[in-house]
Each structure stands twice: as structure tokens, then as C-alpha cells.
Amino acid sequence: MINKCASLKRAAIIAIALSTGVGSLVVRADWSGKMSNIELYHKLILFQNRLTKLGISDLSETVLYVDSDSQTLELWRAERLLQAYDISTAAQGLGNENGSYKTPVGIHRIAAKIGTGEKPNTIFRGRQPTGEYASIEVMDADTGLDQITGRIMWLKGQEPGINLGAQIDTYERYIYIHGTNEEGRIGQAVSRGCIRMRNHDVIELYDQVDEDTLVIIN
Numbered sequence: 323m324i325n326k327c328a329s330l331k332r333a334a335i336i337a338i339a340l341s342t343g344v345g346s347l348v349v350r351a352d353w354s355g356k357m358s359n360i361e362l363y364h365k366l367i368l369f370q371n372r373l374t375k376l377g378i379s380d381l382s383e384t385v386l387y388v389d390s391d392s393q394t395l396e397l398w399r400a401e402r403l404l405q406a407y408d409i410s411t412a413a414q415g416l417g418n419e420n421g422s423y424k425t426p427v428g429i430h431r432i433a434a435k436i437g438t439g440e441k442p443n444t445i446f447r448g449r450q451p452t453g454e455y456a457s458i459e460v461m462d463a464d465t466g467l468d469q470i471t472g473r474i475m476w477l478k479g480q481e482p483g484i485n486l487g488a489q490i491d492t493y494e495r496y497i498y499i500h501g502t503n504e505e506g507r508i509g510q511a512v513s514r515g516c517i518r519m520r521n522h523d524v525i526e527l528y529d530q531v532d533e534d535t536l537v538i539i540n
Contacts, residue, residue: 362387362398369538372429376480384531386499388517388539390416390425393509395499395517397530407527408509410502410518415511416539418479418490423514426477426492428485430537433478433493435528442521443501446470456503458521465504468514472501472521473528477537499537500524 365387366373373379385398390411397405417424436449443455447470456471477499479485479492486492501521504512508520517539519527 361403362401365389365540366538368540369429372481376429378429378536384535386527386531386535386537388425388537390511390540393511395519395527397527404530405527407519407523410504410508410513411511411539412515413512414515418485418492420489420491420495425513425515425517425539426479426485426490426495426497427539429480430477430485430492430539431480432475432499432531432533432535432537434474434476435531435533436474436476437472437528440473442525443471443503445503446474446500449474449476456521459504459506461506462510463504463506464512467503469503470498470500470516471503472519472524475499475524475528475531499527 362381362385366381381398382400387396387398388394388409388411389396393409393411395407395409396403397407412423412425414422414424416427418426418428437444437446437451440451441455443458445452445454445456456469459465475498477492477497479490484490495515497516499517499519501524502508502513502518504518505520508518512518
């Protein structure tokens with residue numbers, strides 16, 4: 323027997339989706355009592371028109387959803403939540419302007435994966451491993467180093483005028499998902515624009531996604 327409240331909640335979300343034009347995204351719903359793709363569709367309702375313009379209607383592919391409010395990154399595949407990770411977005415907040423040190427918003431894809439096979443805590447400069455290894459700070463402390471460690475997933479904006487093009491280009495701003503030496507600060511908005519993760523987490527995520535994976539930052 324499906325919980326009545328849960329059933330009503332799902333029905334309400336589907337009704338909202340249909341009324342706002344996202345019915346095409348509802349590939350299937352799990353009525354066995356387990357939450358499935360409805361959660362993801364609910365998150366993406368506000369992005370529907372933008373997704374449609376980009377020709378994205380089938381969310382059966384892998385999707386990374388970055389929530390700056392909760393400081394989490396969610397890994398979805400085939401409309402199911404596989405994992406959620408604590409992250410750090412920018413101390414300056416959200417924004418797409420060059421030189422703003424803000425985390426860009428909107429629809430992105432992973433343009434390049436860098437660091438395959440490198441040891442955990444490897445330090446990168448200019449996207450090249452230096453042969454050095456970071457000393458991980460597990461306390462909530464600003465080391466002043468802002469090191470890029472572990473793995474790099476370089477993001478490319480997909481929306482001209484928002485995160486793609488002159489003065490607002492995510493790729494040209496060198497915005498990554500990457501590991502950090504300041505693991506004790508994960509869960510707080512403290513980065514200089516990139517999305518920081520713990521080294522173990524960023525390696526785990528890196529191994530589960532491909533280049534061209536859809537990334538939505540909100």
C-alpha cells in the first residue's frame with residue numbers, strides 16, 4: 323500500500339510539471355512507494371524552457387545537479403539519485419562574470435576530465451600534475467593555498483548569453499569540479515569560483531561520469 327501523503331505529493335508534482343510544460347520529461351514514475359525521477363523533475367522545472375532550447379528532453383542520461391543553497395552535488399542516472407556529495411561553491415556567491423570569483427549558474431557539460439590514474443591528493447597547476455601531494459587540512463581553516471587536487475572536471479557553459487560567450491564564459495574562466503586541500507571547509511561557500519569536493523569524493527565521482535555529462539548549477 324502506497325503512503326497516501328507520498329502519493330498525493332507525487333501527483334501534485336506531476337500536475338505542476340504538466341502545467342508548466344515539463345510533461346515531456348516525465349518518462350516514468352515509480353509508484354511502488356519509492357521516490358524516483360519525480361525529485362529530479364521537481365528540481366528542474368525552472369530549467370525546462372532552457373533545457374528545451376538546448377534540445378534536452380530525455381533525462382535518462384547522467385545528470386549532476388549542484389545546489390548552492392545546501393552545498394551539495396547530486397549524481398543522477400536514469401532519473402534516480404545515486405549519490406549526494408558535500409561541496410563548496412564560491413565565497414562570493416553565484417554569478418557568471420569574468421573575474422567575479424563567483425560560481426557560474428545554469429546548464430553546463432563536462433568538457434574535459436583530467437587526472438586519470440593520478441594518486442589521491444595530487445596537486446595540479448595549469449591542469450598538469452606537479453608531482454607534489456597536498457597536505458589535507460581537516461579542520462575548518464583557511465590555508466590561503468586554494469590548491470586544485472585529486473581530479474579535475476572542467477565545465478563548459480551551454481547557454482549563450484548566460485554562461486557561454488564573451489565576459490561570461492564558464493570554460494574560459496577555468497571553472498572546475500575538483501578536489502581541495504581544505505577538506506575541513508567542505509559544506510561552506512568558500513571557493514574562488516570552482517566547485518570543491520573532498521579528494522575521495524571527487525575521485526569517486528570522476529570514475530562514474532564521462533565527458534559531456536550534463537551539469538546544472540542552481
